[in-house]
Amino acid sequence: MSGHPGERLSAFLDGELPVSERAEVAAHIRECAECARQVEELSAVDALARELRVDAPEGYFDALPARVRARVRRRPRLLPVAVWAAAAAAVLVAVVAPLTLQRTRSLAPSAAERMAEQGTAVPPATVTSAYATPAPAVSPALRAAGARPDFSLPTSAPAEEARARRDVPSGRLAQRDRAQNAMTAPRAAPALAATAPEPERLHKAVEAHGKEVAQDAAATAPPPPPPAAARPAPAPDAFAAGAAAGKTEDEVGATRVGSRDEGVPAAKGAEAARRGTAPARERKPVAAGRVLAETDPAILADRRYQALLDRRPASVAEARALRDGWEAFARDRPADARADEARVRALEAAITAWRLGSDPADLARARALGRDYLGTEDAPQRDRVRALLDALPPAP
């Protein structure tokens, strides 16, 4: 060997050199004072490093075993939700269009029933055909129910909005619609009321994990001919009331329906619609195999976080959903380094919801989120949160 061993001194120190090289380096060190000193110093660095104490906060190790146990116990339930969510998100692209028609036929009777309840005479065929063909069959019913004839077509609206109007609405709308029949003006839109009963879990799962993925899916789904006239769903009373109730999934549906009156784009409806059109129960076996490839909770969490980051709410419903998504992230993963940021972003989304819709309930929620945050000990971003709260109108 000519010259100094250089990088190999480290491996020599660790006994990781092949036997022949080891002999070479040993021989060199015997002759070379500089390299001998370096080996000595490397060894001293190791020793010094080993003496470094590494501290954890007081009580940390007392609490950790129980925390780990609690997480291990919770773990089995997390996977199915993640599978649900990802399964739902994964299949939505493929099934939206054909499913819309299929779903509609089976749902027509219930929609007709509702309309009968409301005193609006609409033959099932009409509702059915609302999806299979362009809208005129439905609009007479709407007009009969007192709907405004002025349905602004989505010419200026984003493509998503158009698809939202076309798609079958979410099952949650149907449930709320039934619940609020008493409050509902006769003009509850039959098109939107014809909804698919939907697994609650799918809602939560999609919301928790797959929302934005689903949104992207909707954005790329091929558009069936839009019966635009069928879309306009002026039932602001029913759904605005529901929106104020504060339930996220309901809000999404409600705001979608009522959004035209509120002047907020119904892009969120795309999401609700897709949820309605995807009976994940049937599809779960198909998609689960694909999805189970990724069950790593850390990676899922990263995706979840990144997905939340990527969202740009353009409607009250979207902002509320984003707020809830951030809150859920912080709640589900309190030990995550990003949980604090998630809490602050929940507040930001809450404020956005209020700014977009001027709903006092959103303002109250934002204030509550801010107060909760400031009430947390050692909250790292107090200043940022205070600044956000200061920009709001003073609390009564």
Add this chain to the structure above:
Amino acid sequence: MDAPSRADLTRGPEPASPAGPAAVDAAEADLLARARGGNLFAFEEIVKRYQRRVYATAIRIVRRHDVADDVVQEAFLRAHQALGRFDLSRPFGPWICRIAANLAVNHVRSPRAREEALPEAHAETPAAGASPLTGVLEAEARLELARALESLSAEQRAVFALRVFDELSYKEIADALEISIGTVMSRLSRARERLRVALSPYLGAAMARRAEGGGR
């Protein structure tokens, strides 16, 4: 005197068994077998034994407590999930430390983590020296070492920590971090060289102390 609230991680797995390594292994194998069978309390015992070591591995790489906490929990979760495949005749400690190191490096690599990085966080603290005379110099040396470790990349810290603290072989380090042995060798060499250069002024005293009586 160090504050009693600090948890000294330089000791090995805890609690130490008075009966010797063979007995510890048998007890541990029993715990692992029961944990594998679904006994959560047995697994909790395993956590108690290795939490300090796993935490040390994590904190040395990620440099922040909250991040290390996340890594530690995740490491134990994954170990629990993989217990079914784990060969009980293998030592558990190095295995879970490898898991933790991999998680730690990956976490530091994420763009979000880089945004949040606190530049001056010191995971290590200098302990008081044994004698007043050498104490000051050694305290400075340790502080300098902590700073120098901070200046390494996460990948460099990972190989250094796994080698020096966890005493894994190059092959084990390569497996843990999913890199080649050649990369382990060069990364470790460069890391050590940086530390050596940073500590050079102090090393004379340290080396003399070691020559005198083997330090502590």
